[in-house]
Amino acid sequence: MSTNENILSIFALGGLNEIGKNMYAIEYADDIIIIDCGNKFPDESLLGIDLIIPDITYLIENKDRVKALLVTHGHEDHIGGIPFFLKKLNVPVYATRFTLGLIEIKLKEHKLLRESELVEINASSKLAFGKIRVEFFRVTHSIPDCLGIVFRTPEGNVVHTGDFKFDLTPEQREERPDIHKMADIGNEGVLLLLSESTNAERPGLTPSEQMVADHLEVAFMNAERKIILSTFASNVSRVQQVVNAAYKTNRKLALLGRSMVNVVEVAIERGYLTVPDGMLIDQNDINELPPEKVAIFVRGAKENHWLHLPGCRLETFAESKFYQKIRLFLQRVQYLEMKKV
Numbered sequence: 001m002s003t004n005e006n007i008l009s010i011f012a013l014g015g016l017n018e019i020g021k022n023m024y025a026i027e028y029a030d031d032i033i034i035i036d037c038g039n040k041f042p043d044e045s046l047l048g049i050d051l052i053i054p055d056i057t058y059l060i061e062n063k064d065r066v067k068a069l070l071v072t073h074g075h076e077d078h079i080g081g082i083p084f085f086l087k088k089l090n091v092p093v094y095a096t097r098f099t100l101g102l103i104e105i106k107l108k109e110h111k112l113l114r115e116s117e118l119v120e121i122n123a124s125s126k127l128a129f130g131k132i133r134v135e136f137f138r139v140t141h142s143i144p145d146c147l148g149i150v151f152r153t154p155e156g157n158v159v160h161t162g163d164f165k166f167d168l169t170p171e172q173r174e175e176r177p178d179i180h181k182m183a184d185i186g187n188e189g190v191l192l193l194l195s196e197s198t199n200a201e202r203p204g205l206t207p208s209e210q211m212v213a214d215h216l217e218v219a220f221m222n223a224e225r226k227i228i229l230s231t232f233a234s235n236v237s238r239v240q241q242v243v244n245a246a247y248k249t250n251r252k253l254a255l256l257g258r259s260m261v262n263v264v265e266v267a268i269e270r271g272y273l274t275v276p277d278g279m280l281i282d283q284n285d286i287n288e289l290p291p292e293k294v295a296i297f298v299r300g301a302k303e304n305h306w307l308h309l310p311g312c313r314l315e316t317f318a319e320s321k322f323y324q325k326i327r328l329f330l331q332r333v334q335y336l337e338m339k340k341v
């Protein structure tokens, strides 16, 4: 008999008081379930460090009790540590279709795809691990296919919201939060709520994605030469809005940055993004077209290192005399995006 019988433990291995390497563990009797396994990008004080990942020593010491890794969504700070985790603990990974697409890219890079057990789930899935039953609910966030999780334990319900915002008019209807299911779970009773907290201290609501679409279209219509945009690569609904604006204004779109290309490929292939045939062009062909026929989409990222590096890939496409101007412009765009304007 386990010494842990009838004790419910919940602990974070990352993501508290920091942005990055999100990872929670829920433990009951002989079972440990992991939620998310993110990475964190190093700051200037950590020269020589590529990536920071959670310390999973406790999990390795209790290897046989770790039953599953459940992934709420595909942001780097929730999936970036998965290859390193699976090298030590090869447990089944449960995630939605889009999230799995992004995880697969990572596992391929680490040559782990073949030996990994990936299980596709959706908001209606029901799972059970020992005495813990698991259900999910749809939440809206800045990446498609996000889930919140309910753990039904003998001690009561534990709810993990994942990252979320309430947007009732997202770019894709199916991304709307399932408020009814959340209300039902609330009515049942919740022993503990683990809630996303980035910027939670700020009053008010995040504006709907729809507002961004309107502004983008106006900007595209008014632009007389090349358009250069930046967003987090994973923000597929924002990418869709840019595609729509480019289509309406008869511009071709070039993607820059490996993660931008990867995410767009997964999103198109799995049906989360619709791009008209012939719209995407290679970065080397940018200068073959008149400036007013091109938009350039550059990956942004939380670390943003490329913005500060001389000789970064911006130089590969920008006319050099405009380089400094473009750099300043992009920094401004990133700043506005971080402020969620």
Ligand SMILES: [Zn+2]
Pocket: 073, 075, 078, 141, 163
């Ligand atoms: Zn997120």
